[in-house]
Amino acid sequence: MFRWAIHWQILIGMVSGAVIGIALNMFASDRRSEFSEAELPGGLQSLVCHDTTNRVQIEITDANGSTRSLVVSGGSDREESFATLAEVKKADPEAYALFQEWGRSRARWIGDVSRKIGGLFLRMLRMVAVPLIVASLMSGILGLGNASRLGRMFGRTLGYYICTSLLAILTGLLMVNLIQPGSGGTTHGQPTEKPPVSGDIGDVLFNQLETMIPSNPLGAFTEPNFLSIISFTIAFSIFALLVGGNTAEKIRDWAKVSFDVMMAMTLAIIKLAPLGVLFLMLYVTATQGVEVFRSLAWYMVTVIVALGFHALVTLPLILKFVARRNPVEYCRALSPALLTAFSSASSNATLPLTLTNVEERAGVSNRVSSFVLPLGATINMDGTALYEAIAVLFIAQLLPNYDLGMADQVIIAFTALLASIGAAGIPHAGLVMMVIILQAVGLPIEMQGIIIAVDRVLDMCRTSVNVWSDACGCAVIARFESSGTDGTSLNTEGELSI
Ligand code: ASP
16 A cells, blocks of 8 residues: 655644644634633632733732733743743742633644643653663674774774764854854743753863763663763673673673664654654644744754755865865765665665775775774764754744853753764654753753654755765775774784784
């Protein structure tokens, strides 16, 4: 039976949700209601609510005749009011409850219900995030075979991965600060409890460093603290390799099996994405109107321009001056892999093609490619890192009163790097990982709903950049390997000895 490909399904879900939401916002988002003592629960004289897209007013007169008025506004008068309904909920739970029960416009009511349903989909993504990262990292590192294959090549490869990912993140941060795709939005987001982190950058970095050494690794898994989880998993895998023998083999088999299962689970959840997107899109557009698309278009432009810069300027420069390869020829050799990456949105699925292209069309030795590419498909994701940084700052820009300063941006850069390392090479993995960064800077996770809608297109673009960076890494490492400066050689069994 004919079935639409998942990205078409998601697109249809997105458009349907948006159309319904916009219609609701246009025709059912303005409600003024007044209730007298007879209609209201005991102890209240009157209640007046006015709910529009950008402004909510709640006026309550209690039994003693004293009146209080609360205003929620994304507009210019927000100084003397609340930025979000969540703030009202905290400051005056009674007023919030009255508004929810008596004052909401139909659009907001349906929007809130949709947010809850879409939230279930996001919960599922959060459910698989930790086991997926752990299994993906462990099978990648343990797949190296034995500890002697680590060493200098590992150091260089890791150095390349980190440098290019940081360059990508820097490009992303520069573009998003320059273009400001989310500024001018009037979103009523709901920030989580944690305030944005600010303060001395040194302190912030030291805190992150401390987090990388969890005093209770099991606690990190239940919290969950992703930074601690990733660092502990990497250490565990490396030491498993060092212990070697039967132990390493058993753990590797276990990691591989778990990874396969987690992949299957994630892919199954992604099948629900069209529905999840429909409800999240409906929530966003019903409560915020068509205005939100203007910001979304700029967001996409920002991500694509930044990815383009990294793929067409930064990486080719590295190829030319570090790997001493002709970027145009190298790109031509890799084109089948890059196109497959674009249409599959999965580095893992593209891996067999990347391997054959790099070896047979670009002439890199199997010794290098078999080491650099599988590891790269798991942990080197420049496109994903760049996209995470832009997406999180975009969400922050959309929220009124939510400025992310220098210290927060350093945290974003750092967490984006780790998120990209932890992301599996499958479609939408970057989206799953974004939760880490949103939590790190105290942004509301449900705001992901806004960007999920356009995630497939951006996923295709960033996956091509991920694969392109892995391939460039091969050329860089191959150059050092062949220059014979690292002292590595092949022993008689063809095993790499250091
Ligand atoms: N789809 C990407 C990849 O496979 C990961 C991501 O979602 O960013 O490389």
